[in-house]
Amino acid sequence: MKVSELIEKAGFRAVTLPDADREIKGAYAGDLLSWVMGRAKADDAWITIMSNINVVAVASLADVACVVLAEDVELDEEIKQTALDREINIISSGMPIYETALEIGKFI
Amino acid sequence: MSDELTFHFDVDGENFTSAGHASVKVKKILRELGLDPETIRKVSIAMYEGEINMVIHAGGGEADVSVDDKGVTIVLKDSGPGIEDIDKAMEEGYSTARDNIRSLGFGAGMGLPNMKRYSDEMNIESEVGKGTTITMKVYF
Ligand SMILES: Nc1ncnc2c1ncn2[C@@H]1O[C@H](COP(=O)(O)OP(=O)(O)OP(=O)(O)O)[C@@H](O)[C@H]1O
Numbered sequence A: 001m002k003v004s005e006l007i008e009k010a011g012f013r014a015v016t017l018p019d020a021d022r023e024i025k026g027a028y029a030g031d032l033l034s035w036v037m038g039r040a041k042a043d044d045a046w047i048t049i050m051s052n053i054n055v056v057a058v059a060s061l062a063d064v065a066c067v068v069l070a071e072d073v074e075l076d077e078e079i080k081q082t083a084l085d086r087e088i089n090i091i092s093s094g095m096p097i098y099e100t101a102l103e104i105g106k107f108i
Numbered sequence B: 001m002s003d004e005l006t007f008h009f010d011v012d013g014e015n016f017t018s019a020g021h022a023s024v025k026v027k028k029i030l031r032e033l034g035l036d037p038e039t040i041r042k043v044s045i046a047m048y049e050g051e052i053n054m055v056i057h058a059g060g061g062e063a064d065v066s067v068d069d070k071g072v073t074i075v076l077k078d079s080g081p082g083i084e085d086i087d088k089a090m091e092e093g094y095s096t097a098r099d100n101i102r103s104l105g106f107g108a109g110m111g112l113p114n115m116k117r118y119s120d121e122m123n124i125e126s127e128v129g130k131g132t133t134i135t136m137k138v139y140f
């Protein structure tokens, strides 16, 4: 399913959406960046509560379809701009990690 | 034998909140070269882990990346404290990262294992008090 479809179906909010048509093929939840790089697959939706700039780098290098921020985590404007520059989709679920994962699980 | 492309980067050891610039640039270059996404992903993650390690554990260093007809070679060289027990450092979960680093999401002790996993060949040379040089190869 496309990132834009997930936002609509799950009621998530777009934070940055430079590549709305990107296909999501799976999901991974985690906050320790090296675990994410070791375990997440390309085209996953990555659920996290981390909000520093390294999230953008990891999302880009690990080639995930989108970052899903749980728990209403907010991003600095500078980080959003970097995400847009690197074409990283970031969406916000407004829910804890477990509920976010369950919701995504309904659609993929 | 086709031409070899080489790229050199100085990795700043001061700023670990926004580290990873060299890896991000390399990813961009490899995309422009038209390499397949899986190779790019392997190189990107392996190099980023090594770059972050140089910033966090060694106060920065240098990265040299070369691309030839067989694959991509990454050499990461620092003059940091060196790694005393390489076997131990390679274990999943082993980390000496401090709390301020951990709060950024690093320090899981998974970086070196990831570098091993995503590269086809990896060699670590390290001398305590002198520094560390890590060479990784990812073949096409
Ligand atoms: N370039 C280096 N110079 C000195 N020590 C290093 C270097 N790279 C790694 N180490 C040592 O090896 C340990 C393990 O490294 P590894 O990358 O696996 O984990 P980490 O960096 O601590 O955490 P993570 O990579 O999961 O964020 C480090 O904690 C550090 O003690």
Ligand SMILES: [Mg+2]
Pocket: B049, B052, B053, B107, B110, B111, B112
């Ligand atoms: Mg590391």
